[in-house]
Amino acid sequence: MDATKIKSALADVTAERDPTIKSLKMASLCxxxxxxxxxxxxxxxxxxxxxxxxxxxxxxxxDMCHVTKTSLPxxxxxxxxxxxxxxxxxxxxQVAGMFVDVLGPVESFARTPFRRVRAPYGDVLLMKPEDLLxxxxxxxxxxxxxxxxxxxxxxxxxxxxxxxxxxxxVEVRRVAxxxxxxxxxxxxxxxxxxxxxxKIKSPLHSD
Amino acid sequence: xxxxxxxxxxxxxxxxxxxxxxxxxxxxxxxxxxxxxxVIRRKSSSSDRRLKKLFHGQRGLPFIPxxxx
Numbered sequence: 001m002d003a004t005k006i007k008s009a010l011a012d013v014t015a016e017r018d019p020t021i022k023s024l025k026m027a028s029l030c031x032x033x034x035x036x037x038x039x040x041x042x043x044x045x046x047x048x049x050x051x052x053x054x055x056x057x058x059x060x061x062x063d064m065c066h067v068t069k070t071s072l073p074x075x076x077x078x079x080x081x082x083x084x085x086x087x088x089x090x091x092x093x094q095v096a097g098m099f100v101d102v103l104g105p106v107e108s109f110a111r112t113p114f115r116r117v118r119a120p121y122g123d124v125l126l127m128k129p130e131d132l133l134x135x136x137x138x139x140x141x142x143x144x145x146x147x148x149x150x151x152x153x154x155x156x157x158x159x160x161x162x163x164x165x166x167x168x169x170v171e172v173r174r175v176a177x178x179x180x181x182x183x184x185x186x187x188x189x190x191x192x193x194x195x196x197x198x199k200i201k202s203p204l205h206s207d
Numbered sequence: 208x209x210x211x212x213x214x215x216x217x218x219x220x221x222x223x224x225x226x227x228x229x230x231x232x233x234x235x236x237x238x239x240x241x242x243x244x245x246v247i248r249r250k251s252s253s254s255d256r257r258l259k260k261l262f263h264g265q266r267g268l269p270f271i272p273x274x275x276x
Contacts (some may be wrong), residue, residue, distance in 0.1 A: 018268075019268040054233075060267030094261065165235060
């Protein structure tokens with residue numbers, strides 16, 4: 001991406017007042033610049049949930065991880081983010097009226113692909129909804145009840161049950177039964193509760 | 208299943224276009240609000256200091272109202 005394109009993209013992201021579009025455009029711009037240097041980024045956590053669900057959940061920071069095994073050397077990271085006029089680093093920056101965090105290697109257990117949005121400056125990879133749902137259900141229960149995580153899991157389930165996100169429910173079952181989670185019963189319960197509210201049959205329910 | 212959506216779906220394989228992602232925003236927000244109404248943004252986190260400084264006491268930009276999506 002040449003300097004003129006970067007300047008124009010940066011002006012666009014800076015002027016954007018819609019927090020979800022701003023995050024997605026920033027992920028697109030950062031993703032393109034990192035990918036040019038061989039490192040693929042994926043949007044994770046609340047930012048990914050927001051882009052997938054519009055659940056009014058995310059805060060003003062964009063969390064990303066790298067899909068590729070290694071990240072970029074610190075010096076290169078600082079140079080790339082410097083192209084965007086970023087402040088701070090080497091893992092989090094203030095840029096274009098928001099914060100960008102690049103946290104490290106992505107932690108994913110689902111065998112499904114990362115979801116992909118063809119955004120204005122390049123494709124954006126999003127964390128797999130199967131991982132996000134199982135993880136939010138876990139956090140909603142352990143180490144103690146967490147209403148925000150529960151609401152978040154519910155919006156994920158709702159979007160999937162209403163076919164706005166394509167979810168692999170077999171994979172949800174497998175991931176939730178892994179030793180890393182062991183929360184399949186809690187997932188079944190939450191998805192059934194949402195399905196009942198929506199008057200849809202739960203794909204995790206056996207009867 | 209009785210409420211199959213006509214909203215563009217974010218697929219497992221391939222990608223969703225920018226236009227389709229934008230087109231589906233309102234429906235996704237409405238789906239979310241059916242089960243978790245209002246803003247469900249966390250009230251606090253370890254990033255509060257920097258967030259509240261940048262966003263004038265808030266933890267991020269305000270969300271666009273559903274009717275304007």
